[in-house]
Amino acid sequence: MSADSTPPQPLPNHLRATRRAVIAGGAAATATLSLPACTSGSKGDSAKLPHIGDDLAVVEQIVDTLLAIDEGSPFVPIEKTDTMANIDRLFATLPDHVRSDLSKGLTLFNLAAIVLGWYFRPFTALDRADRIAYARRWETGNKTQQGLLFALKQIVYVSYWREEITWGPIQYDGPVTRRLGIARQGLTPLPETTVEGAAK
Template sequence: MKLYRRTFSKLSLLSGAGALVLPACDGSPPPTHTEAARLSPNERMIFERFAEVYIPTEGTNLRPLSEVPYLDNIDRILAFLDAPTLDEFHTGMKLFDYGSFVVGLYFARFANLSPEDRLEYIRRWYAGGETQRAIVGLIDKLVALGYWQDVEAARRVGYQGPVSDEAKILKLGNAPMPIAIAEDIEAP
């Protein structure tokens, strides 16, 4: 069999990309599911690097990321996931982190990219396939929820906090609508 330069280049690129992506798909057990930490140190670094370009707080009146416990908030949100879903989450995080070798050929993990390259990489994932959009969308939503769950961070943009406590509004839970209001609503 004669091996041409183009064929050799294609095969070496595919084998190199495969070798770099395989650690994300090796089936190794995800981090231990404990109450204290559901995010591994690598995942925490991914979220930190994502938040740095997603919520740029420098030069604004937003509360700095270093003062907001957004990583702990994300960890608490993940506590609501069952074990199989949490395993899929960990796999998605690995794919996002190691995908930078293949998507964009950065030859570095996402967590080690420069801010400009991280932003470009995130944009490529938003424009990518369905799985890529789902993973980057999940990271996006978790960072936003983790940051804005902090009441002090939200107050910097005018949120007054939970007004129902100050106004002493009773929490009725899933109570039915009062009859007087229900009669005023017209049926479609």
């Protein structure tokens, strides 16, 4: 394509529908990077997770699957973090149409397990090993599957690792300026010179 050739056009309607859930996931995923700080909320408490709402069961299992932190692991257990509350707050920031499309994507992900892999059960009814195997099929599946799983990974991973309590096991330092007492330099003084040829 040359610099002046026709730009990409909108997707045809029949393709838009299949892409919307992926795009919604993408929008949600990047918004995850920008969640406000939270101080409460824990796994499975639907009253405190109103924005996840009817998607709670599938979101809980996705979090458990993608992180897969075992007892005795050096990593901090999910229930000791505000991961679910972070996801809930993320969902609260999404425009209605994006939230709706994401919910459809989550439903598709859950129910497709019945036939994909011949589990004959939804994703939420699988044991963890099967859930991980199923998620890996999406990770390497068609573009829609890959896109949705990529988005779900971003949602889960940023919601978990933004918690300071998770940083110890990976030796991440976190914020340093105030901890090290680094002085603010403040505003830069007015420039004293202009370069010849660059000003009257």
